[in-house]
Amino acid sequence: MVARDRLDTATAALSAREAQVEAAKAAVDAAQLDLGFTRVTAPISGRVGQTLVTEGNYVAGGLTPLTTIVSINPLHVYFDVDERTYLRSLAAGRADAAPRAAQSAKVTLALLTDKTYSRPGRVDFLSHSADRATGTVRLRAVFDNPDGLLTPGLFAKVRLETGAPQAKVLVSDQSIGTDQGSRYVLVVGKDNKTQYRPVELGPVADGLRVIEQGLRPGERLVVKGLVRPGMRISPQPAAIDGTPLVPLLPLVAGRAK
Structure with missing residues (x-):
């Protein structure tokens, strides 16, 4: 036989120990989560720039930039066409005709040091409006860049074939x-x-x-x-x-x- 008060004390001590165990498990989970945050994984593949923070420095989540990364394969090239080219070749009188005409047009690219337009690409974007200041329409083409020679920010020459030779x-x-x-x-x-x-x-x-x-x-x-x-x-x-x-x-x- 055990006195009632002694049983209540033992039961309370057991509950306290179980609570301590659950708290310890929660602390382990939180530590593992924090450890996971120390590994930064880029959402895209590409080329990493200058490291802005070195080991041992303090960083704030969402506030301190660590570095920058740019995608290089494939690469987007933006260029403009004049109104005459747009009206003659890309606009066909229907709302959906211009995007399809642009995507079917053959586009090639050459760097400033290239003598020929040797890099083929495809148009994947046509602006829905013209720029009133310049009288041009913005297009975007996608080019494969397996050798990494095309670098973001470079100037290039683009040839857009808008009709038969x-x-x-x-x-x-x-x-x-x-x-x-x-x-x-x-x-x-x-x-x-x-x-x-x-x-x-x-x-x-x-x-x-x-x-x-x-x-x-x-x-x-x-x-x-x-x-x-x-x-x-x-x-x-x-x-x-x-x-x-x-x-x-x-x-x-x-x-x-």
């Missing part, structure tokens, strides 16, 4: 003159007499200027020289960039004497 007349910018804001070239006629010809310029393609109107294929132009309209000249054949063409002399076989 077309035959165009290409000339050197050296042969284009300016007359009161309009552009012209001097065409050499059959009698070697120069003719004034106003032209409408297009974009630059592979270092040459596209002529939209004013010239026909095969016509001869004055590239260099002090020449005025109506002059009779003795033209010297030259490449399209003005470099003189050296005639090839025939190779004659013979025997040395």
